[in-house]
Amino acid sequence: MTATPLRKALFSTVACAAVLTLALTGCTNTGESKAATSGGADQVVKSSDGPTCALADYKGDKFELADAVVGFSQSEKEDNPFRIAETQSIKDEAAKLGVKKLIVTNAQSTLSKQISDIQDMISQGAQALIVAPLNSDGLEPALSVAREKNIPVITIDRLLNAEGCSDYVTFLGSDFVEQGKRAADQLIAGTGGEGSIAILLGSSGNGVTTDRLKGFVDQMAAEAPDMEIVAQQTADFSRDKGQSVTEQLLQANPEITVIYAHNDEMGLGAQAAIIAAGKTPGKDIQIYSIDGTRNAVEQVAAGAYNGVVESNPRFGPLAFATLKSFLSGEAVSQSIVIEDGEYDPSNAAEKVDLAY
Amino acid sequence: MAYLQQYGVYIAIVLLLMYNAAFTSNFISVDNFRTQFIQMVPVLIVALGMALVIGTQGIDLSGGAVMALAAAVIPLYIGYGLIPAAAMAIFAGCLIGVANGAMIAFIGVQPIVATLALMVAGRGIALVVANEQLKSVTNPTILSLGRNSIVGVPYSVLVAVILVAVVALLVNRTTFGKQLVAVGGSRRAAELAGLPVKRILMTTYILAAALAAVAGIVATARLGASVPSTLGNLIELSAITAVVIGGTPLTGGKVKVVGTVAGALLLQLIAATLIKNNVPDAYSQITQAVIILIAVYIQRGKLAVR
Amino acid sequence: MITPTGTPRDATVLEARGVTKRFAGITALDNVDFTLHPGESLALMGENGAGKSTLIKVLTGVYQPDAGELHLGGTTTTFARPLDAQRSGISTIYQEVNLIPLLSVAQNIFLGREPRDRWGLIDFKQLNENARTLLDTYDIHVNVRRPLHRLALGMQQMVALARAVSIDARVVIMDEPTSSLEAREVETLFRVIGLLRAQGIAIVYVSHRMDEIYRVCDSVTVLRDGKSVHSGLLADLPRVELVSIMLGRSVEKTKRESLTAFGSARTSSQAPTLIATDLTRKHQISGISLEIRPGEVVGLGGLLGSGRSETLKALAGVMKVDNGHVRVGGRLVKNGSVSAAIRAGIVMLPEDRKAEGIIPNLSIRDNIVLAALPRLSVGGFTSRARQDAIVDVFMKRLRIKATSSSQLVSELSGGNQQKVMIARWLAMNPRVLLLDEPTRGIDVGAKAEVQALINELADEGLAIVMVSSEVEEVVEGSARVIVLRDGSVETELIGDEVTEHHLLSALVGEPITVTKELP
Ligand SMILES: Nc1ncnc2c1ncn2[C@@H]1O[C@H](COP(=O)(O)OP(=O)(O)OP(=O)(O)O)[C@@H](O)[C@H]1O
Numbered sequence A: 001m002t003a004t005p006l007r008k009a010l011f012s013t014v015a016c017a018a019v020l021t022l023a024l025t026g027c028t029n030t031g032e033s034k035a036a037t038s039g040g041a042d043q044v045v046k047s048s049d050g051p052t053c054a055l056a057d058y059k060g061d062k063f064e065l066a067d068a069v070v071g072f073s074q075s076e077k078e079d080n081p082f083r084i085a086e087t088q089s090i091k092d093e094a095a096k097l098g099v100k101k102l103i104v105t106n107a108q109s110t111l112s113k114q115i116s117d118i119q120d121m122i123s124q125g126a127q128a129l130i131v132a133p134l135n136s137d138g139l140e141p142a143l144s145v146a147r148e149k150n151i152p153v154i155t156i157d158r159l160l161n162a163e164g165c166s167d168y169v170t171f172l173g174s175d176f177v178e179q180g181k182r183a184a185d186q187l188i189a190g191t192g193g194e195g196s197i198a199i200l201l202g203s204s205g206n207g208v209t210t211d212r213l214k215g216f217v218d219q220m221a222a223e224a225p226d227m228e229i230v231a232q233q234t235a236d237f238s239r240d241k242g243q244s245v246t247e248q249l250l251q252a253n254p255e256i257t258v259i260y261a262h263n264d265e266m267g268l269g270a271q272a273a274i275i276a277a278g279k280t281p282g283k284d285i286q287i288y289s290i291d292g293t294r295n296a297v298e299q300v301a302a303g304a305y306n307g308v309v310e311s312n313p314r315f316g317p318l319a320f321a322t323l324k325s326f327l328s329g330e331a332v333s334q335s336i337v338i339e340d341g342e343y344d345p346s347n348a349a350e351k352v353d354l355a356y
Numbered sequence B: 001m002a003y004l005q006q007y008g009v010y011i012a013i014v015l016l017l018m019y020n021a022a023f024t025s026n027f028i029s030v031d032n033f034r035t036q037f038i039q040m041v042p043v044l045i046v047a048l049g050m051a052l053v054i055g056t057q058g059i060d061l062s063g064g065a066v067m068a069l070a071a072a073v074i075p076l077y078i079g080y081g082l083i084p085a086a087a088m089a090i091f092a093g094c095l096i097g098v099a100n101g102a103m104i105a106f107i108g109v110q111p112i113v114a115t116l117a118l119m120v121a122g123r124g125i126a127l128v129v130a131n132e133q134l135k136s137v138t139n140p141t142i143l144s145l146g147r148n149s150i151v152g153v154p155y156s157v158l159v160a161v162i163l164v165a166v167v168a169l170l171v172n173r174t175t176f177g178k179q180l181v182a183v184g185g186s187r188r189a190a191e192l193a194g195l196p197v198k199r200i201l202m203t204t205y206i207l208a209a210a211l212a213a214v215a216g217i218v219a220t221a222r223l224g225a226s227v228p229s230t231l232g233n234l235i236e237l238s239a240i241t242a243v244v245i246g247g248t249p250l251t252g253g254k255v256k257v258v259g260t261v262a263g264a265l266l267l268q269l270i271a272a273t274l275i276k277n278n279v280p281d282a283y284s285q286i287t288q289a290v291i292i293l294i295a296v297y298i299q300r301g302k303l304a305v306r
Numbered sequence C: 001m002i003t004p005t006g007t008p009r010d011a012t013v014l015e016a017r018g019v020t021k022r023f024a025g026i027t028a029l030d031n032v033d034f035t036l037h038p039g040e041s042l043a044l045m046g047e048n049g050a051g052k053s054t055l056i057k058v059l060t061g062v063y064q065p066d067a068g069e070l071h072l073g074g075t076t077t078t079f080a081r082p083l084d085a086q087r088s089g090i091s092t093i094y095q096e097v098n099l100i101p102l103l104s105v106a107q108n109i110f111l112g113r114e115p116r117d118r119w120g121l122i123d124f125k126q127l128n129e130n131a132r133t134l135l136d137t138y139d140i141h142v143n144v145r146r147p148l149h150r151l152a153l154g155m156q157q158m159v160a161l162a163r164a165v166s167i168d169a170r171v172v173i174m175d176e177p178t179s180s181l182e183a184r185e186v187e188t189l190f191r192v193i194g195l196l197r198a199q200g201i202a203i204v205y206v207s208h209r210m211d212e213i214y215r216v217c218d219s220v221t222v223l224r225d226g227k228s229v230h231s232g233l234l235a236d237l238p239r240v241e242l243v244s245i246m247l248g249r250s251v252e253k254t255k256r257e258s259l260t261a262f263g264s265a266r267t268s269s270q271a272p273t274l275i276a277t278d279l280t281r282k283h284q285i286s287g288i289s290l291e292i293r294p295g296e297v298v299g300l301g302g303l304l305g306s307g308r309s310e311t312l313k314a315l316a317g318v319m320k321v322d323n324g325h326v327r328v329g330g331r332l333v334k335n336g337s338v339s340a341a342i343r344a345g346i347v348m349l350p351e352d353r354k355a356e357g358i359i360p361n362l363s364i365r366d367n368i369v370l371a372a373l374p375r376l377s378v379g380g381f382t383s384r385a386r387q388d389a390i391v392d393v394f395m396k397r398l399r400i401k402a403t404s405s406s407q408l409v410s411e412l413s414g415g416n417q418q419k420v421m422i423a424r425w426l427a428m429n430p431r432v433l434l435l436d437e438p439t440r441g442i443d444v445g446a447k448a449e450v451q452a453l454i455n456e457l458a459d460e461g462l463a464i465v466m467v468s469s470e471v472e473e474v475v476e477g478s479a480r481v482i483v484l485r486d487g488s489v490e491t492e493l494i495g496d497e498v499t500e501h502h503l504l505s506a507l508v509g510e511p512i513t514v515t516k517e518l519p
């Protein structure tokens, strides 16, 4: 009784897999934009003031990266350009420096998985860790294991709610508040300080959203108090939500002339909505966003988008350089803020290759 | 009360329309209604398939993943034109349906487990197919599917209307439709009545996947881009809600097509009302939850009275 | 309403006054009065759909009456839910077994009243022991740790009974408790009832079987079309009169139409329609061979677990056999395929109507046409006209009582649901009809109709196999009885041998004296 259905089921599953595989192999090279990861601009340190941390303070032994096992814990699924570029940059740099072994894990946006990922890597013999935390809190169980074994932890892109040089060595990342502020500057310059603004917020409860909003709003209040923010709604960092929400907002508030999106994807969604509403993006309604993805920068170059503030994901070189000097006994800053680039109509065409 | 129970979802729609007419600027306009209809299309199409699946006492969590897969497949074949690309996208979606159906009908995996597996795996496959890239879609035919209208009716809405009619016909007028609800009412009794239960389940999951694939195509056309990473994320939940608000019980054995349309419309109006009135996200989530709970409660009452 | 003829007893345990209950389009109970005295054993009688189950559900808090009131031990009361009634000492075995299939026998019996250990967790050892002791008292032998759904329907009913009596009850209500029981189990049930009565517990007993009524009850309340039309002592009421009250016909007319409607069953000498050879399935049946000829009704006798239902299932393709085969009209029927069996003309009325028969969410029409749907459709589209042509015929022929063919089948009384099931299969024009308990839960009137129908179908040339736990029905309805024991054919009774006496002896392997109480 069970034999035939089982066989049928197996057959269909195998057939399914086979066809999908065909689809893949036939098409992997048709990608319209090549993943330009390490090819882009390296991160530049903008500020590294404040307290420092040296191997002697943190405790632990010196060793050479070339003989070392290093673990990298990625936080979110690699389904967006930022994460893809970030992981790729770490891998590329490790290969370039000839690190003996790099273990890469991905927590798939699950905190408990990130904790066990880190613990696993330690038990696999990782001697140093680079961690992109999923959340500012909650990693203590994993960090305490690293702490006990004096394994240096370098955190990137999201600041932990913990003590530098104690729970971790140092943090490398962008200043998201600053990014919001610069987006405001771009917007004021591009519009001449006139118009009504709609903001597409990132996911609620996300620190990046809060910071990019705060920097923007404060700067607007200071520099262009006459510009009105008529609506701010979340579009969850996603393109299709960006489109739907923009459509609704444009209809309810026809006076909107500028859109500020917390990431490029939402900005591109807004662009589609503007086109659908029969208006010209970049002219009738301007768009500004943060990230620096290739798709958005190309639009800036084409004049259908007005400005992009970069959030540089290429942490590899800086992370390993910091790790190297720390291991050699030098003191490193506990907080290293990187310099982010900027794309506007004047430079987008020439800098488009730097986008990721 | 009985009246309320029967028509809860329609009353809610009317109340929301009245609220918006009074308080939301530019709400009563052809353009606005067109936007609402266009935006509800993907949820509605996924919900149609979901209604069929729920009718068999099943559930399908893989709709969003199928949308993503369809979106990922389109750019690969769009060079040959919209029809071949759409056909391939639907075909790829159907494969997910085959996997769902095979596990559920032949191996006896619980629908929620089987389709949860494909919800995760399906999006993974979509990302692999897309080489983890977002791709702009520039083919004018597919863009016009997303953006143009025929006598004032957007093509995407037209597609949805046709699909609603087809599914309604399927459910109410065909042998398959009757057999589907019979399986949902009592699988054992249907088996003993000689119905090809396994084939019916298999077909239902394939249909649901095909519909989700169409939703993926329409959404991609509208967006002008293939975004497999986020397209249709958690759309299953909206679809299930639309189906349940529309009067299809989760216990199966009944499929309400018109109710499902009303359910999807209600969800769309709720979202639009909250966005247009610039309600902060936290409040809007709570409001949505409350409205949905009330609607579902009313429906549940209806069942209890039966 | 006829006044009670017996000596009035003033104390009542449970009373209903002027109870009315309406469903959409139907008044199931219309101003019904009902009185139950302590220690009384009351029969609640009536045709299918008369409102018996509905009255019981009102008495036990499943339904809220639209009008009227309940009195418990003399004081007015309402039961918001079944638990309230249970707490007031009213224990019920519903018509359809409603225990929890995945829980064990012991857990089902003590559901909600499990013994706890010192941590407040269920003390399973104690639980199982309590269950075993209880079941032993009533001579019910079953492994108390088995999940309920693994038991045969009759055994499940016994578990429901054990549960009902284990609750400290003043009143035990039983809605057709014997319909799925074996002769032997029926005896057990009656013994239990005797014990309950000795303790002064009042009994409400619903059954369509006259013999039982006269054996266990001393008074009767008759419902007809939702009204209470008679209350009185049974001793004063001859059987024919009771039936005529139930049916609302004159006594003369009732007398003319005998109570079982089976004509003289005939054997047939034509070539067999169905030949089964050596059907075997591990632990179920072994080496069963039989031949059924056109126009012949063959009874399958046997006790519970003898393999009667399993044999039918094997014939109908519901159960796959390890060995042996079935031929219809000389053509081999694919093993273990219901649709192949149906195509060959073999159809089966399943034993468990609720779980295996009706599709509760569908209308009467959809239930009747379910199997025949493809041939009533045009190019995959259903045709209402073609469906109605069939449905109307069978609703009339079987006298299915409903507001319309669009009514939900779940709203029908048990007997009418059974008729819908029969209609489903007759609509298929079968060659071989397998009937597992065809008259279970069917009232005297309808039972006679169904039995007459079986005769008629046999006359039309159908080959019929019937399983019934009513010995009388088997004997009167069959020309031939194949007796099974432990999964294989024990003996076959033909012609003159087909008597209750012979059958009972063959069933248990020893002679039994049959006492038949007649009015
Ligand atoms: N939930 C319901 N909804 C609608 N009608 C119902 C419902 N329950 C019962 N009825 C109707 O009420 C009437 C009485 O039904 P009930 O089940 O009480 O009959 P009964 O006397 O127990 O019959 P049977 O001997 O066949 O079990 C029937 O006509 C039935 O169709």
Ligand SMILES: [Mg+2]
Pocket (backbone or CB within 6 Å): C052, C053, C054, C095, C175, C413, C414
């Ligand atoms: Mg009943």
